[in-house]
Amino acid sequence: MGGDPISLNQDADLHLYMDGEMEPARRAAFEAQLASNPALAAKLDEYRHQQDMLRLGLDMMAAVSVKETETLAGRLRWRLDMDRFSRRVAPLAAAMLLVMGGWSLTVWVQSGAGTGPQLAGEVDDVPAFADEAAEAHSKAIALNTLQPSPPQVEAAPVPMQTAQVPLPEGHVMTVTLPAIGPELTLIRASIVPWNHGTALQFLYREPDGELLTLFVASGGPAQDGTLHTVVQDSLRLVYWRAGLVAYTVTGNKADGDLLTVAKKMADSIRRS
Protein backbone atom coordinates (compact mmCIF):
# COMPACT_ATOMS: atom_id res chain seq x y z
CA MET A 1 0.00 0.00 0.00
CA GLY A 2 1.65 3.21 -1.10
CA GLY A 3 0.75 6.65 -2.35
CA ASP A 4 -0.05 9.80 -0.42
CA PRO A 5 -0.40 9.59 3.35
CA ILE A 6 -3.89 9.85 4.82
CA SER A 7 -4.56 13.08 6.67
CA LEU A 8 -6.60 13.23 9.87
CA ASN A 9 -9.40 15.02 8.05
CA GLN A 10 -9.47 12.40 5.34
CA ASP A 11 -9.60 9.66 7.93
CA ALA A 12 -12.61 11.29 9.60
CA ASP A 13 -14.29 11.84 6.23
CA LEU A 14 -13.75 8.19 5.36
CA HIS A 15 -16.26 7.12 8.03
CA LEU A 16 -18.78 9.80 7.10
CA TYR A 17 -18.58 8.76 3.45
CA MET A 18 -18.80 5.05 4.20
CA ASP A 19 -21.78 5.42 6.53
CA GLY A 20 -23.73 7.70 4.20
CA GLU A 21 -23.42 10.61 6.61
CA MET A 22 -21.46 12.93 4.30
CA GLU A 23 -23.32 15.89 2.83
CA PRO A 24 -24.10 15.29 -0.86
CA ALA A 25 -22.23 18.44 -1.83
CA ARG A 26 -18.99 17.06 -0.36
CA ARG A 27 -19.25 13.54 -1.75
CA ALA A 28 -17.96 14.37 -5.20
CA ALA A 29 -14.90 16.15 -3.78
CA PHE A 30 -14.14 13.24 -1.49
CA GLU A 31 -14.54 10.74 -4.34
CA ALA A 32 -11.93 12.74 -6.24
CA GLN A 33 -9.57 12.37 -3.26
CA LEU A 34 -10.24 8.62 -3.23
CA ALA A 35 -9.38 8.39 -6.91
CA SER A 36 -6.09 10.18 -6.42
CA ASN A 37 -5.02 8.54 -3.17
CA PRO A 38 -4.63 4.74 -3.38
CA ALA A 39 -3.87 4.44 0.34
CA LEU A 40 -7.16 6.13 1.18
CA ALA A 41 -9.09 3.97 -1.28
CA ALA A 42 -7.43 0.82 0.08
CA LYS A 43 -8.40 1.72 3.63
CA LEU A 44 -12.00 2.27 2.56
CA ASP A 45 -12.04 -1.17 0.92
CA GLU A 46 -10.57 -2.70 4.04
CA TYR A 47 -13.20 -1.09 6.29
CA ARG A 48 -15.98 -2.17 3.94
CA HIS A 49 -14.74 -5.73 3.87
CA GLN A 50 -14.41 -5.72 7.65
CA GLN A 51 -18.01 -4.48 7.91
CA ASP A 52 -19.29 -7.19 5.56
CA MET A 53 -17.51 -9.88 7.58
CA LEU A 54 -18.87 -8.50 10.83
CA ARG A 55 -22.46 -8.35 9.52
CA LEU A 56 -22.26 -11.84 8.07
CA GLY A 57 -20.61 -13.36 11.14
CA LEU A 58 -23.05 -11.88 13.66
CA ASP A 59 -26.02 -12.62 11.42
CA MET A 60 -25.08 -16.27 11.09
CA MET A 61 -24.74 -16.60 14.83
CA ALA A 62 -28.06 -14.82 15.34
CA ALA A 63 -29.87 -17.16 12.96
CA VAL A 64 -31.03 -19.57 15.59
CA SER A 65 -34.48 -20.37 16.84
CA VAL A 66 -34.84 -20.88 20.56
CA LYS A 67 -38.29 -22.06 21.57
CA GLU A 68 -38.49 -20.03 24.79
CA THR A 69 -37.43 -16.85 22.99
CA GLU A 70 -39.98 -17.41 20.25
CA THR A 71 -42.66 -17.96 22.91
CA LEU A 72 -41.75 -14.70 24.58
CA ALA A 73 -41.76 -12.88 21.24
CA GLY A 74 -45.23 -14.29 20.59
CA ARG A 75 -46.42 -13.03 23.96
CA LEU A 76 -44.98 -9.60 23.27
CA ARG A 77 -46.69 -9.48 19.89
CA TRP A 78 -50.00 -10.42 21.48
CA ARG A 79 -49.51 -7.85 24.22
CA LEU A 80 -48.70 -5.03 21.79
CA ASP A 81 -51.69 -5.98 19.66
CA MET A 82 -53.94 -5.90 22.72
CA ASP A 83 -52.54 -2.55 23.84
CA ARG A 84 -53.12 -1.16 20.38
CA PHE A 85 -56.69 -2.43 20.47
CA SER A 86 -57.24 -1.05 23.99
CA ARG A 87 -56.05 2.38 22.93
CA ARG A 88 -58.54 2.38 20.10
CA VAL A 89 -61.51 1.54 22.30
CA ALA A 90 -60.35 3.52 25.36
CA PRO A 91 -62.04 6.83 24.41
CA LEU A 92 -65.35 5.04 23.91
CA ALA A 93 -64.99 3.18 27.19
CA ALA A 94 -64.12 6.39 29.03
CA ALA A 95 -67.20 8.09 27.63
CA MET A 96 -69.38 5.22 28.79
CA LEU A 97 -67.86 5.36 32.28
CA LEU A 98 -68.51 9.08 32.51
CA VAL A 99 -72.13 8.55 31.53
CA MET A 100 -72.45 5.95 34.25
CA GLY A 101 -70.92 8.31 36.80
CA GLY A 102 -67.85 6.19 37.28
CA TRP A 103 -65.55 9.17 36.79
CA SER A 104 -65.46 9.84 40.54
CA LEU A 105 -63.06 6.97 41.24
CA THR A 106 -60.70 8.14 38.49
CA VAL A 107 -60.72 11.66 39.89
CA TRP A 108 -60.02 10.31 43.36
CA VAL A 109 -57.03 8.27 42.21
CA GLN A 110 -55.56 10.97 40.01
CA SER A 111 -55.84 13.68 42.65
CA GLY A 112 -54.52 11.54 45.46
CA ALA A 113 -57.42 12.73 47.57
CA GLY A 114 -58.91 10.82 50.47
CA THR A 115 -57.31 9.59 53.61
CA GLY A 116 -54.09 7.67 53.83
CA PRO A 117 -50.73 8.09 52.15
CA GLN A 118 -50.09 11.08 49.95
CA LEU A 119 -49.09 10.82 46.33
CA ALA A 120 -45.81 12.48 45.38
CA GLY A 121 -46.29 11.88 41.68
CA GLU A 122 -43.70 10.84 39.10
CA VAL A 123 -40.05 10.90 40.17
CA ASP A 124 -36.89 10.68 38.09
CA ASP A 125 -34.46 8.94 40.41
CA VAL A 126 -35.11 5.30 41.07
CA PRO A 127 -34.02 4.13 44.52
CA ALA A 128 -31.91 0.99 44.56
CA PHE A 129 -34.66 -1.11 46.20
CA ALA A 130 -37.19 -0.10 43.52
CA ASP A 131 -34.69 -0.91 40.79
CA GLU A 132 -34.18 -4.29 42.42
CA ALA A 133 -37.95 -4.79 42.59
CA ALA A 134 -38.20 -4.27 38.82
CA GLU A 135 -35.45 -6.81 38.30
CA ALA A 136 -37.08 -9.33 40.63
CA HIS A 137 -40.47 -8.90 38.96
CA SER A 138 -39.05 -9.43 35.48
CA LYS A 139 -37.28 -12.59 36.60
CA ALA A 140 -40.45 -13.86 38.24
CA ILE A 141 -42.40 -13.23 35.02
CA ALA A 142 -39.75 -15.07 33.04
CA LEU A 143 -39.88 -18.02 35.41
CA ASN A 144 -43.63 -18.05 35.27
CA THR A 145 -43.61 -17.84 31.48
CA LEU A 146 -41.08 -20.58 30.96
CA GLN A 147 -42.25 -22.95 33.66
CA PRO A 148 -45.73 -24.14 34.52
CA SER A 149 -47.16 -22.41 37.56
CA PRO A 150 -47.37 -24.48 40.74
CA PRO A 151 -50.86 -25.68 41.64
CA GLN A 152 -52.76 -22.91 43.33
CA VAL A 153 -54.81 -23.29 46.45
CA GLU A 154 -58.03 -21.38 46.90
CA ALA A 155 -57.26 -19.21 49.88
CA ALA A 156 -59.16 -16.77 51.99
CA PRO A 157 -57.99 -13.13 51.97
CA VAL A 158 -54.64 -12.87 53.71
CA PRO A 159 -54.87 -10.59 56.73
CA MET A 160 -52.05 -8.27 57.56
CA GLN A 161 -49.12 -10.12 59.07
CA THR A 162 -45.44 -9.73 59.79
CA ALA A 163 -42.30 -11.35 58.43
CA GLN A 164 -38.75 -11.68 59.65
CA VAL A 165 -36.10 -10.25 57.35
CA PRO A 166 -32.51 -11.38 57.95
CA LEU A 167 -30.06 -8.49 58.24
CA PRO A 168 -26.25 -8.47 58.04
CA GLU A 169 -24.33 -9.75 61.07
CA GLY A 170 -27.04 -12.16 62.09
CA HIS A 171 -29.66 -9.55 63.05
CA VAL A 172 -33.31 -9.98 62.20
CA MET A 173 -35.86 -7.28 61.52
CA THR A 174 -39.60 -7.70 61.79
CA VAL A 175 -41.50 -5.99 58.99
CA THR A 176 -45.22 -5.48 58.60
CA LEU A 177 -46.81 -6.96 55.50
CA PRO A 178 -49.90 -5.37 53.99
CA ALA A 179 -53.33 -6.94 54.05
CA ILE A 180 -54.16 -8.57 50.76
CA GLY A 181 -57.70 -8.62 49.39
CA PRO A 182 -59.41 -11.68 47.92
CA GLU A 183 -58.68 -10.47 44.38
CA LEU A 184 -54.99 -11.33 44.71
CA THR A 185 -53.74 -14.91 44.95
CA LEU A 186 -50.28 -15.43 46.40
CA ILE A 187 -48.40 -17.80 44.12
CA ARG A 188 -44.82 -17.42 45.31
CA ALA A 189 -42.90 -15.90 48.21
CA SER A 190 -39.14 -15.78 48.22
CA ILE A 191 -36.15 -14.25 49.95
CA VAL A 192 -34.10 -12.14 47.53
CA PRO A 193 -30.51 -11.25 48.37
CA TRP A 194 -29.48 -7.92 46.90
CA ASN A 195 -26.70 -5.36 47.14
CA HIS A 196 -27.98 -3.84 50.39
CA GLY A 197 -29.01 -6.91 52.36
CA THR A 198 -32.04 -9.13 52.04
CA ALA A 199 -35.51 -8.49 50.70
CA LEU A 200 -38.77 -10.38 50.41
CA GLN A 201 -40.62 -10.84 47.15
CA PHE A 202 -44.30 -11.79 47.00
CA LEU A 203 -45.70 -12.70 43.63
CA TYR A 204 -49.48 -12.46 43.24
CA ARG A 205 -51.81 -13.43 40.45
CA GLU A 206 -54.72 -11.16 39.69
CA PRO A 207 -58.12 -12.38 38.45
CA ASP A 208 -57.19 -11.54 34.85
CA GLY A 209 -54.03 -13.66 35.11
CA GLU A 210 -51.59 -10.76 35.37
CA LEU A 211 -48.77 -11.03 37.89
CA LEU A 212 -47.99 -8.45 40.53
CA THR A 213 -44.90 -8.18 42.73
CA LEU A 214 -44.68 -6.76 46.23
CA PHE A 215 -41.02 -6.19 47.12
CA VAL A 216 -40.21 -5.51 50.76
CA ALA A 217 -36.70 -4.32 51.64
CA SER A 218 -35.35 -3.41 55.02
CA GLY A 219 -33.01 -0.61 55.95
CA GLY A 220 -32.58 2.87 54.54
CA PRO A 221 -33.70 6.23 55.88
CA ALA A 222 -37.01 6.36 57.73
CA GLN A 223 -39.64 8.35 55.84
CA ASP A 224 -43.37 8.92 55.79
CA GLY A 225 -45.65 6.80 53.66
CA THR A 226 -45.74 9.07 50.62
CA LEU A 227 -46.37 7.10 47.43
CA HIS A 228 -43.99 7.62 44.53
CA THR A 229 -44.41 6.36 40.98
CA VAL A 230 -41.59 5.80 38.56
CA VAL A 231 -40.88 3.90 35.35
CA GLN A 232 -37.83 1.67 35.31
CA ASP A 233 -36.92 -0.38 32.25
CA SER A 234 -40.41 0.13 30.86
CA LEU A 235 -41.97 -1.14 34.06
CA ARG A 236 -44.23 1.04 36.21
CA LEU A 237 -43.33 1.00 39.93
CA VAL A 238 -45.09 2.46 42.96
CA TYR A 239 -43.03 2.63 46.14
CA TRP A 240 -43.22 4.06 49.61
CA ARG A 241 -41.39 3.78 52.91
CA ALA A 242 -42.91 3.08 56.28
CA GLY A 243 -40.42 3.48 59.09
CA LEU A 244 -37.27 1.66 58.09
CA VAL A 245 -38.99 -0.57 55.58
CA ALA A 246 -39.32 0.16 51.86
CA TYR A 247 -42.22 -1.32 49.86
CA THR A 248 -42.46 -1.48 46.07
CA VAL A 249 -45.41 -2.71 44.02
CA THR A 250 -45.04 -3.41 40.34
CA GLY A 251 -46.87 -5.25 37.61
CA ASN A 252 -48.42 -4.87 34.23
CA LYS A 253 -51.48 -2.99 35.41
CA ALA A 254 -52.76 0.32 34.14
CA ASP A 255 -51.12 3.17 36.05
CA GLY A 256 -54.23 4.06 38.04
CA ASP A 257 -54.93 0.43 38.95
CA LEU A 258 -51.38 -0.12 40.21
CA LEU A 259 -51.62 3.02 42.30
CA THR A 260 -54.93 1.86 43.77
CA VAL A 261 -53.45 -1.48 44.82
CA ALA A 262 -50.39 0.22 46.33
CA LYS A 263 -52.59 2.72 48.14
CA LYS A 264 -54.65 -0.07 49.71
CA MET A 265 -51.50 -1.85 50.85
CA ALA A 266 -49.93 1.32 52.24
CA ASP A 267 -53.18 2.15 54.06
CA SER A 268 -53.30 -1.25 55.73
CA ILE A 269 -49.72 -0.87 56.97
CA ARG A 270 -50.33 2.65 58.18
CA ARG A 271 -53.36 1.48 60.19
CA SER A 272 -51.39 -1.32 61.86
Added chain:
Amino acid sequence: MTFSLRDQLSNQLRSLRRYALALARNRDDAEDLVQETLVRAISGSRTFRPNGDLRSWLFGILHNVHVNGVRREQVRARGASAIEAMTYGQMPPNQPDHVELMRTIEAFSTLPDEQRRVLTLVAVEGMSYQEAARQLDIPLGTLMSRLARGREALRVEMGHRDRAQPALRAVR
Protein backbone atom coordinates in the same frame (compact mmCIF):
# COMPACT_ATOMS: atom_id res chain seq x y z
CA MET B 1 -44.26 0.84 3.34
CA THR B 2 -46.06 -0.53 6.35
CA PHE B 3 -44.98 -3.76 7.99
CA SER B 4 -47.26 -5.71 10.26
CA LEU B 5 -46.31 -6.02 13.88
CA ARG B 6 -45.58 -9.70 13.29
CA ASP B 7 -43.06 -8.88 10.54
CA GLN B 8 -41.49 -6.10 12.56
CA LEU B 9 -41.01 -8.31 15.59
CA SER B 10 -39.54 -11.16 13.56
CA ASN B 11 -37.01 -8.78 12.06
CA GLN B 12 -36.22 -7.20 15.38
CA LEU B 13 -35.69 -10.54 17.09
CA ARG B 14 -32.72 -11.24 14.83
CA SER B 15 -31.40 -7.70 15.30
CA LEU B 16 -31.73 -8.06 19.06
CA ARG B 17 -29.75 -11.31 18.92
CA ARG B 18 -26.97 -9.67 16.91
CA TYR B 19 -26.74 -6.80 19.36
CA ALA B 20 -26.91 -9.15 22.34
CA LEU B 21 -24.12 -11.28 20.88
CA ALA B 22 -21.98 -8.19 20.41
CA LEU B 23 -22.58 -7.12 24.00
CA ALA B 24 -22.44 -10.45 25.81
CA ARG B 25 -19.84 -12.20 23.61
CA ASN B 26 -21.36 -15.50 24.62
CA ARG B 27 -24.26 -17.31 22.95
CA ASP B 28 -26.03 -18.41 26.15
CA ASP B 29 -25.68 -15.02 27.83
CA ALA B 30 -26.85 -13.35 24.63
CA GLU B 31 -29.98 -15.51 24.50
CA ASP B 32 -30.64 -14.77 28.18
CA LEU B 33 -30.27 -11.09 27.40
CA VAL B 34 -32.77 -11.28 24.55
CA GLN B 35 -35.23 -13.25 26.68
CA GLU B 36 -35.00 -10.82 29.58
CA THR B 37 -35.47 -7.94 27.13
CA LEU B 38 -38.65 -9.55 25.82
CA VAL B 39 -39.89 -10.20 29.34
CA ARG B 40 -39.40 -6.55 30.25
CA ALA B 41 -40.99 -5.45 27.01
CA ILE B 42 -44.03 -7.58 27.81
CA SER B 43 -44.22 -6.14 31.33
CA GLY B 44 -43.86 -2.59 30.06
CA SER B 45 -45.74 -2.90 26.77
CA ARG B 46 -47.99 0.03 27.69
CA THR B 47 -44.99 2.37 27.53
CA PHE B 48 -44.61 1.65 23.81
CA ARG B 49 -46.30 4.34 21.74
CA PRO B 50 -48.47 2.98 18.89
CA ASN B 51 -46.45 4.81 16.24
CA GLY B 52 -43.16 4.54 18.08
CA ASP B 53 -39.95 3.01 16.77
CA LEU B 54 -40.06 -0.65 17.80
CA ARG B 55 -36.33 -1.16 17.20
CA SER B 56 -35.29 1.83 19.32
CA TRP B 57 -37.64 0.77 22.09
CA LEU B 58 -36.40 -2.83 22.18
CA PHE B 59 -32.73 -1.89 21.79
CA GLY B 60 -33.11 0.61 24.64
CA ILE B 61 -34.49 -2.09 26.92
CA LEU B 62 -31.76 -4.55 25.91
CA HIS B 63 -29.09 -1.94 26.50
CA ASN B 64 -30.45 -1.18 29.98
CA VAL B 65 -30.75 -4.84 30.87
CA HIS B 66 -27.16 -5.40 29.80
CA VAL B 67 -25.79 -2.38 31.64
CA ASN B 68 -27.71 -3.29 34.81
CA GLY B 69 -26.58 -6.88 34.51
CA VAL B 70 -22.95 -5.89 34.18
CA ARG B 71 -23.30 -3.53 37.11
CA ARG B 72 -24.66 -6.32 39.26
CA GLU B 73 -22.16 -8.81 37.88
CA GLN B 74 -24.98 -11.13 36.91
CA VAL B 75 -24.28 -11.19 33.20
CA ARG B 76 -20.66 -12.09 32.76
CA ALA B 77 -18.79 -11.74 29.53
CA ARG B 78 -16.75 -14.88 29.29
CA GLY B 79 -14.29 -13.41 26.82
CA ALA B 80 -12.72 -14.32 23.60
CA SER B 81 -12.21 -18.00 24.30
CA ALA B 82 -15.96 -18.53 24.63
CA ILE B 83 -16.77 -16.72 21.42
CA GLU B 84 -14.21 -18.86 19.65
CA ALA B 85 -16.10 -21.98 20.72
CA MET B 86 -19.35 -20.31 19.72
CA THR B 87 -18.20 -19.41 16.23
CA TYR B 88 -16.86 -22.89 15.59
CA GLY B 89 -20.21 -24.33 16.62
CA GLN B 90 -22.37 -21.84 14.72
CA MET B 91 -20.70 -21.37 11.38
CA PRO B 92 -20.83 -24.14 8.83
CA PRO B 93 -17.28 -25.29 8.07
CA ASN B 94 -17.96 -25.32 4.32
CA GLN B 95 -18.68 -21.59 4.40
CA PRO B 96 -16.11 -20.07 1.98
CA ASP B 97 -15.12 -17.31 4.38
CA HIS B 98 -15.44 -19.50 7.45
CA VAL B 99 -11.97 -18.88 8.83
CA GLU B 100 -12.01 -15.20 8.10
CA LEU B 101 -15.49 -14.79 9.58
CA MET B 102 -14.43 -16.58 12.71
CA ARG B 103 -11.32 -14.47 13.09
CA THR B 104 -13.25 -11.25 12.49
CA ILE B 105 -15.72 -12.13 15.25
CA GLU B 106 -12.89 -13.16 17.57
CA ALA B 107 -11.06 -9.90 16.94
CA PHE B 108 -14.31 -7.98 17.40
CA SER B 109 -14.87 -9.62 20.78
CA THR B 110 -11.57 -8.22 22.04
CA LEU B 111 -12.67 -4.61 21.49
CA PRO B 112 -13.85 -2.54 24.46
CA ASP B 113 -17.60 -2.61 25.20
CA GLU B 114 -18.27 0.93 24.01
CA GLN B 115 -16.60 0.32 20.64
CA ARG B 116 -18.50 -2.95 20.12
CA ARG B 117 -21.80 -1.20 20.86
CA VAL B 118 -21.17 1.62 18.39
CA LEU B 119 -19.85 -0.68 15.67
CA THR B 120 -22.86 -2.97 16.00
CA LEU B 121 -25.44 -0.20 15.86
CA VAL B 122 -23.85 1.68 12.95
CA ALA B 123 -21.92 -0.91 10.93
CA VAL B 124 -24.13 -3.95 11.50
CA GLU B 125 -27.60 -2.55 12.16
CA GLY B 126 -27.18 0.41 9.83
CA MET B 127 -28.39 3.06 12.25
CA SER B 128 -27.65 6.70 11.46
CA TYR B 129 -25.13 8.46 13.69
CA GLN B 130 -27.94 10.50 15.22
CA GLU B 131 -30.07 7.45 15.97
CA ALA B 132 -27.17 5.46 17.45
CA ALA B 133 -26.01 8.40 19.61
CA ARG B 134 -29.55 8.81 20.93
CA GLN B 135 -29.80 5.08 21.60
CA LEU B 136 -26.57 5.04 23.58
CA ASP B 137 -27.22 8.44 25.16
CA ILE B 138 -23.85 9.81 24.12
CA PRO B 139 -22.87 12.96 22.16
CA LEU B 140 -22.50 12.67 18.40
CA GLY B 141 -18.79 13.46 18.57
CA THR B 142 -18.20 10.68 21.09
CA LEU B 143 -20.03 8.23 18.86
CA MET B 144 -17.94 9.22 15.83
CA SER B 145 -14.64 8.91 17.68
CA ARG B 146 -15.61 5.52 19.13
CA LEU B 147 -16.63 4.33 15.69
CA ALA B 148 -13.32 5.41 14.16
CA ARG B 149 -11.30 3.91 17.00
CA GLY B 150 -13.28 0.68 16.85
CA ARG B 151 -12.83 0.23 13.12
CA GLU B 152 -9.14 0.99 13.33
CA ALA B 153 -8.62 -1.31 16.33
CA LEU B 154 -10.40 -4.11 14.49
CA ARG B 155 -8.24 -3.52 11.40
CA VAL B 156 -5.05 -3.60 13.48
CA GLU B 157 -6.19 -6.68 15.39
CA MET B 158 -7.00 -8.51 12.16
CA GLY B 159 -3.57 -7.54 10.86
CA HIS B 160 -1.93 -9.05 13.93
CA ARG B 161 -3.92 -12.23 13.52
CA ASP B 162 -3.01 -12.44 9.84
CA ARG B 163 0.67 -12.25 10.73
CA ALA B 164 0.38 -14.60 13.70
CA GLN B 165 -1.60 -17.35 11.91
CA PRO B 166 -0.53 -17.41 8.27
CA ALA B 167 -1.30 -21.11 7.99
CA LEU B 168 -5.03 -20.45 8.40
CA ARG B 169 -5.02 -18.69 5.03
CA ALA B 170 -4.55 -22.01 3.27
CA VAL B 171 -7.94 -23.25 4.50
CA ARG B 172 -9.90 -20.60 2.55
